[in-house]
Amino acid sequence: MPTILIVEDEPKLAAVLSDYLRAASYETEIVGDGLAVMSTVQRLKPDLILLDLMLPGRDGLEICRELRVTSDVPIIMVTARVEEIDRLLGLEMGADDYLCKPFSPREVVARVRAILRRARGTGNGTAQAEANGLVVDESQYQARLDGHTLDLTPVEFRLLSALASPVGQIFSRDRLLDHLYDDHRVVTDRTVDSHVKNLRRKLEAVRPEQDLIRSIYGVGYRLEL
Incomplete structure (x- = not known):
């Protein structure tokens, strides 16, 4: 147990x-x-x-x-x-x-x-995305960038999964909140910003020369690989 x-x-x-x-x-x-x-x-x-x-x-x-x-x-x-x-x-x-x-x-x-x-990835998901060195595998609840396994919290994994479906699409904070929490809790946009900050830091550890999560002023965020 x-x-x-x-x-x-x-x-x-x-x-x-x-x-x-x-x-x-x-x-x-x-x-x-x-x-x-x-x-x-x-x-x-x-x-x-x-x-x-x-x-x-x-x-x-x-x-x-x-x-x-x-x-x-x-x-x-x-x-x-x-x-x-x-x-x-x-x-x-x-x-x-x-x-x-x-x-x-x-x-x-x-x-x-x-x-x-x-x-633990007990859902029925399959590999969510494979693009330009990023693999987001929902069946294993695991993400890899350039072969490096990313040490993500569950919330960070869901955030990356959302941004990667598909890569390049702009997601508003409201849409990302829908992906992060399924219990309809009341949180602010700053909560998304906090998670993006943490996820961005972990991605930069693998690709320090790139800003992989681009902030689109007044709109939201986009994953750029």
């Missing part, structure tokens, strides 16, 4: 989340101290992390940033802060999703299930 690491310093909330996730056939482990997260991840190798923003010892955003250096494990940020800047900052650090307290445990289970399904 997939293993979910719950990083939450409120014992009652952590226990409730664990109970709901176990009822949905997930294994769980709870960590309440930010200082213990990295060692637990190395030992447990979880399939997904529910990561609270405010933790004793270390801040959740700092942990997320460090995790993204070595791991592409899906991360759902959990926060009581409702300001948009905190949400965006979490996504810029590489989080795949966020939840604002208070929330329904059933919603958490639904988000976990959806992200794991996408991350």
